[in-house]
Amino acid sequence: MSKAAAIDIVSVTKTYGATTAVRAVSLKIPAGSYCCLLGPSGCGKSSTLRMIAGHESITSGDIRLGNTVVTDLPPARRGTAMMFQSYALFPHLDVAENVAFSLKMKGVPKAERHKRALEMLRLTHMEEYAARRPAQLSGGQQQRVALARALITDPEALLLDEPLSALDPFLKIRMRAELKKLQSELGITFVHVTHSQEEAMALADMVVVMNDGRIEQAAVPRTVFERPATAFVARFMGDHNVLSGTVTEATEKSATIGMEGGGAFVASGGGRAAGEAADIAIRTDRVRIGEADDPALGFTGTVSNIEYRGSSVKLSFAGPGIDDFTAIVGDTAFFARPIRVGDTVPLAWSAEDAIVLGRLDA
Numbered sequence: 001m002s003k004a005a006a007i008d009i010v011s012v013t014k015t016y017g018a019t020t021a022v023r024a025v026s027l028k029i030p031a032g033s034y035c036c037l038l039g040p041s042g043c044g045k046s047s048t049l050r051m052i053a054g055h056e057s058i059t060s061g062d063i064r065l066g067n068t069v070v071t072d073l074p075p076a077r078r079g080t081a082m083m084f085q086s087y088a089l090f091p092h093l094d095v096a097e098n099v100a101f102s103l104k105m106k107g108v109p110k111a112e113r114h115k116r117a118l119e120m121l122r123l124t125h126m127e128e129y130a131a132r133r134p135a136q137l138s139g140g141q142q143q144r145v146a147l148a149r150a151l152i153t154d155p156e157a158l159l160l161d162e163p164l165s166a167l168d169p170f171l172k173i174r175m176r177a178e179l180k181k182l183q184s185e186l187g188i189t190f191v192h193v194t195h196s197q198e199e200a201m202a203l204a205d206m207v208v209v210m211n212d213g214r215i216e217q218a219a220v221p222r223t224v225f226e227r228p229a230t231a232f233v234a235r236f237m238g239d240h241n242v243l244s245g246t247v248t249e250a251t252e253k254s255a256t257i258g259m260e261g262g263g264a265f266v267a268s269g270g271g272r273a274a275g276e277a278a279d280i281a282i283r284t285d286r287v288r289i290g291e292a293d294d295p296a297l298g299f300t301g302t303v304s305n306i307e308y309r310g311s312s313v314k315l316s317f318a319g320p321g322i323d324d325f326t327a328i329v330g331d332t333a334f335f336a337r338p339i340r341v342g343d344t345v346p347l348a349w350s351a352e353d354a355i356v357l358g359r360l361d362a
């Protein structure tokens with residue numbers, strides 16, 4: 001259908017009065033990739049997306065789409081299309097007219113634009129609803145119409161602002177799969193804003209984790225999950241214990257982090273110096289209970305809470321200088337040797353499951 005464009009964001013800042021929403025962000029999104037901007041509310045995701053779309057001015061920096069600097073171009077001349085969270089359909093137009101609206105603005109003759117609208121509706125499985133009004137559609141169907149309307153402009157990049165947030169959980173998962181399929185069929189660049197780490201991991205070729213107007217990490221989902229770059233990413237992605245301390249010993253490939261409570265843990269990751277503050281991450285699903293081999297790779301904890309989750313059990317522990325440490329164990333393993341709140345047990349992990357986290361320069 002259309003060719004995809006790479007998006008190059010070069011040191012882009014956005015301020016609204018005294019608020020800085022985006023702080024000198026640089027990011028290269030490869031052509032034809034599915035990119036998710038992920039982070040908590042207010043971290044600058046939508047501002048970044050709206051600047052790519054041209055719905056928000058860029059305070060400083062540049063955005064390039066393919067070989068074109070689009071910084072000062074209006075939305076319609078950028079080669080992007082935006083799908084809004086609210087769908088923003090015209091209530092007085094039928095579905096086909098909604099989808100064809102931008103072609104009407106461009107002066108495309110009626111028969112031609114109706115034909116193109118039906119093609120787009122076929123793509124989003126909404127052809128049979130062409131004559132309905134938006135009010136006669138479910139939320140999920142309205143969303144498909146909004147998607148068809150965005151795609152009719154033949155964009156090189158589709159920008160989606162929290163496209164699944166208004167759907168119920170079941171529909172969310174279905175639409176998620178359809179978005180991914182559509183993206184791979186069309187081959188165009190998708191940039192999708194979400195605050196759900198699960199959604200980002202399920203969809204993206206590239207996950208961009210944002211916090212307070214900055215990018216904490218941009219990588220393939222597996223890297224973001226397995227090698228979180230910072231404590232923020234490790235906490236936001238979940239399934240990691242983040243412990244903070246001071247580097248007592250550092251080598252090229254690892255560091256020993258002393259905890260306030262007296263213990264010291266070794267973790268992989270170079271470039272640290274003794275005396276620095278540092279954070280380490282330990283995967284919650286890699287913690288072994290009832291084993292004590294190496295004090296640099298474990299501690300003795302007291303069970304503070306137990307949550308049954310079906311296929312797994314979540315155990316919370318407190319230890320020396322450690323308020324809250326989580327271990328996720330399989331249900332079979334847990335019930336084979338159940339433990340109770342108040343029990344004190346040794347906890348251990350393997351060297352490769354503890355990593356030193358980086359810090360962003362302020």
Ligand code: ADP
Nearest residue numbers: 016019020021040041042043044045046047048
């Ligand atoms: P996110 O999409 O991650 O929730 P936004 O980009 O919407 O974040 O917002 C980032 C920051 O900019 C927030 O502090 C928000 O309050 C502020 N902001 C966003 N839009 C405006 C606006 N139009 N006027 C003033 N402040 C805004």
